[in-house]
Each structure stands twice: as structure tokens, then as C-alpha cells.
Amino acid sequence: MNEKRRTVLTLLVTILILIISSAIFTMYEKSIISSVTIVFQRNVESLANVLSVSFFQRSEMHDAFLKGDYRIIDEWFDEIIKNFPQIEKIEIIDEQIKGTDLFEIFSNETTIFMKFCICDSKGENCIPNKSVLVTVSAQKMLDDLLIRNIKISKSGLDFVYNLKYTFKSTVIDFSIFIGSLAIGLILVILYLLLTEIQTRRTESTEKLALEAIADLTQSLLKGVLEPTYQLLLQKAVQIIPGAQAGSVL
Structure with missing residues (x-):
């Protein structure tokens, strides 16, 4: 019965450790x-x-x-793309940004778009009914940040700017999960060791008690000893090391 109970407890503790390890990795x-x-x-x-x-x-x-000097405009657009490799395309559109903002940022699931007003150096006089649309690779923006475990994906979870992402575990992420799992397994092993030590102590105490009772019974039956308080206390001390008068009976 004890062995069966120990097996069930071990299984429950192991499952708990797996759940905790998974929760740690999720956090x-x-x-x-x-x-x-x-x-x-x-x-x-x-x-x-x-x-x-x-x-x-x-x-x-x-x-x-x-x-309408589009030669100069195209040269500037080429310079922008050259200096900012995360930019994929720049185009002029017949739209004007609503309100007083000089630019807007929006996206679809995988691409960032930036719409700019074309203004003078004071940011006051803007070209009416026209703006510049800049297409930016969201994945390249992440790569520039040296982010390796997040990938922009159409079928992923919600990210910022209505983008979608998937989480790709790296070696470091896997190591963290294994580390948390290892800690859990160590705790399981410690639990089993403590349980085994406690079980052995209990079995040893029970064995001593049975031997003492058998010895006392034989002595009483043979008339060698008389059933006194001091005699019972001595037997109790044999069974429970460190027991003192008044602490057992």
C-alpha cells in the first residue's frame, strides 16, 4: 500500500513539475x-x-x-532606400493625410506603411492632395534589433500595428525550458529521498517497537520482570532515542 501510494505521489509531483516548467516558459x-x-x-x-x-x-x-521635378524626387527616394535597407518601396499617392499630423503609420499583417506629408522646412506649407507612401519590411525591422525568436507571419498572434507574429524557440529558449525542467526534476528527486528516509525511519521504529514488546512480553510471562512505570519507560527509550521521562507516557 505504501509503495502504491508513493508511486501515485511521485506521478502527481512529476506532473506538477511539468506544469510549472511550462508555465515558467510561457511567462x-x-x-x-x-x-x-x-x-x-x-x-x-x-x-x-x-x-x-x-x-x-x-x-x-x-x-x-x-x-514636378521627378528626377530630383527619384534621386532622393533612391537615397532613402540606400540608407534604410528595411524600406522596400517609396511611391507618390494622390491622398492627403487627415488632420494635422505630418505622417501616419499603419500596416497589414506583415508590412508596415508610412504615409508622409510633403512640407517645407518649417513643416507648415504642405503639398495638397498628395503624400508619399513608404513600405517597410516589418521582419527586417525585427532583424535589425537582432530578434531571432519572433517571426512576422500572416497566421500568427496579434503584435503591434496590427502585425502578426509567431514565436520560434531558439537554443537559448530551449535551454531555459530544460533548465526549469531540470530544477523540477531535482525537486522530485529530493522529495523521493526525503520520503524514503522518512519511510525507513518509520519502519525501523516499528521494528524496534515490535522487538521491545516481544521481549517485554516474554519477560513478564516468565516472571523475570514486574510491570512497573520505570520498566515501561526504559523500553520506550529503547524504541525512541532521546525520549525522556514525562515525554513518552
């Missing part, structure tokens, strides 16, 4: 996603600000649009 994954989301969003906004201030709030760009 680790969520913490990574949370941190990456903040850094990623800041980098996207920083890129949009740099592009707006450096290229689309310039009187030279503004004047080129007014004159």
Missing part, C-alpha cells in the same frame, strides 16, 4: 514579446520621425513637387 515568452513590442514600436516611430524631418519636411523636396 518567459510573454516577457520577451512585451519587451520586443515596446522596442519595436519605438524604432518604427523613430524611423518615421527621421524620414519626415530629414526628407519630407524640406523646402527642396517641397519645391521639387511643386515644379
